[in-house]
Amino acid sequence: MRTRVTTLLAVLTLVVLAATLVVGCQRGGGGGESERRIGLSVSTLNNPFFVSLRDGAQKAADDAGVELIVSDAQNDNAQQQNDIQSFITQQVDAILVNPVDSDAVVPAVEAANDAGIPVITLDRKASGGDVVSTIASDNVQGGKMAGDELIRLVASGNVAQLEGIPGTDPARDRGQGFQDAIDAQSSVKVVASQTADFDRSEGLTVTENIMQANPDIKGIFAQNDEMALGAVQALGDQAGDDVKLVGFDGGEDALKAIQDGTMNATIAQQPDKMGSQGVETAISVINGESVDENIPVEVNLVTPDNVSDFL
Helix, strand or coil: CHHHHHHHHHHHHHHHHHHHHHHHHHHCCCCCHHHCEEEEEECCCCCHHHHHHHHHHHHHHHHHCCEEEEEECCCCHHHHHHHHHHHHHCCCCEEEECCCCCCCCHHHHHHHHHCCCCEEEECCCCCCCCCCEEEEECHHHHHHHHHHHHHHHHCCEEEEEEECCCCCHHHHHHHHHHHHHHHCCCCEEEEEEEECCCCHHHHHHHHHHHHHHCCCCCEEEECCHHHHHHHHHHHHHHECCCEEEEEEECCHHHHHHHHHCCCCEEEECCHHHHHHHHHHHHHHHHCCCCCCCEEEECCEEECCCCHHHHC
């Protein structure tokens, strides 16, 4: 009897030890995808474009089984610095940054570099620091496409430009591409170019001011759709008819405005693809794989002829 009890106890002990080893292996440092954490600092979530970028990143993270920590800088450089420092303190495995300002974000990028955390920028570049990869639209090409379309629509006369946030790559590059199109011809002239900070309400106010000073304007290029939609409000019945409007982004509201005839065209980006590509690239970097320094995301001209393909 005593032998039987001893044998039973021995068997139970082995079972407990085996279970403990299994649990230990499940919890131990296997470095699985589920343990990966990626920080995403977005310039502002008060813009549908960046909401779509965030959503694309979140879907890719969910599909890959990694944790995505998202922060909204609310277009504030200091807030973005704090957000990235928080990611560093949390020891995330990689940081995705959509900079509020390409210059102002540099100290935060350098702080991540010092902590050994890889940084990937989305939509906008950082002017310094060690960035593993930048995922963005070809904004120079898109600006030229927008300029060429506005010239085609207007044929001849005066036009204006609504500029984005000064110091950001999209504002600089889209402006350059637009100017390249203008410089290649002589029938259309830019008589006003003012910043409206990529904001719809600012786009309304700036357009009103421009039209008061230049009532003969026949077309406006807005460096993003939010400003273009503000211009639509400011122009009223003139929008898309007496004054041609070309935007940039390809957001849903802009596509509907093109369908309704109050906007004439936009350059469609793919912010959701930027976000998803950012997460996929971050995972590759975390796993020690090499990635391209620049990853371009295609842009497309949207007009009334093809808008239904994008809606």
